[in-house]
Amino acid sequence: AQSVTQLDSQVPVFEEAPVELRCNYSSSVPPYLFWYVQYPNQGLQLLLKYLSGSTLVKGINGFEAEFNKSQTSFHLRKPSVHISDTAEYFCAVDLSGYALNFGKGTSLLVTP
């Protein structure tokens, strides 16, 4: 079975500071990995995904993530955050080729 652990439930950060949201997965085979973002009162939006190939994945809104097989991690990073990045971020792993198995989410709060 595959599961995802998001190590931080909340991450407060100042505007223009860098941020890293941590995600670890457990899988016996190389997984498909995703980061989704959920803005208040909205549905989930895909930020980026790792399927294969280059371990550094770039997504929308300046976010990137690195797949690290030896550490079974897929941490999300952004070098300089904006107020508008305040949202809930979910790491997910593909389960069975159709179901996404989500982590509990990390609430990113960006303040001036």
Next chain:
Amino acid sequence: GAGVSQSPSNKVTEKGKDVELRCDPISGHTALYWYRQSLGQGLEFLIYFQGNSAPDKSGLPSDRFSAERTGGSVSTLTIQRTQQEDSAVYLCASSPRLDYNEQFFGPGTRLTVL
């Protein structure tokens, strides 16, 4: 273009009543998925459709939950004899095909069972 839409956006019901939640996927998307988002459980996968067929119903929490999809388009998630623990946000997603590796989510239906 139009995204995934869900209705109603909010539903308040009394314990024991039946509710129907509707999902309109993006036009042309053959795969459709239902998830539940609750405080205690996070985001849980419930069921998916490939066309009108739901091959795996094991994610449904109990036999009070059922879902159908007609015409390869609209899907309805029905909860019979609602319980307070059914209170959650029910999210629908769709994708062009099953192996597309991206799911497009709707805004959700917030269900409150009193």
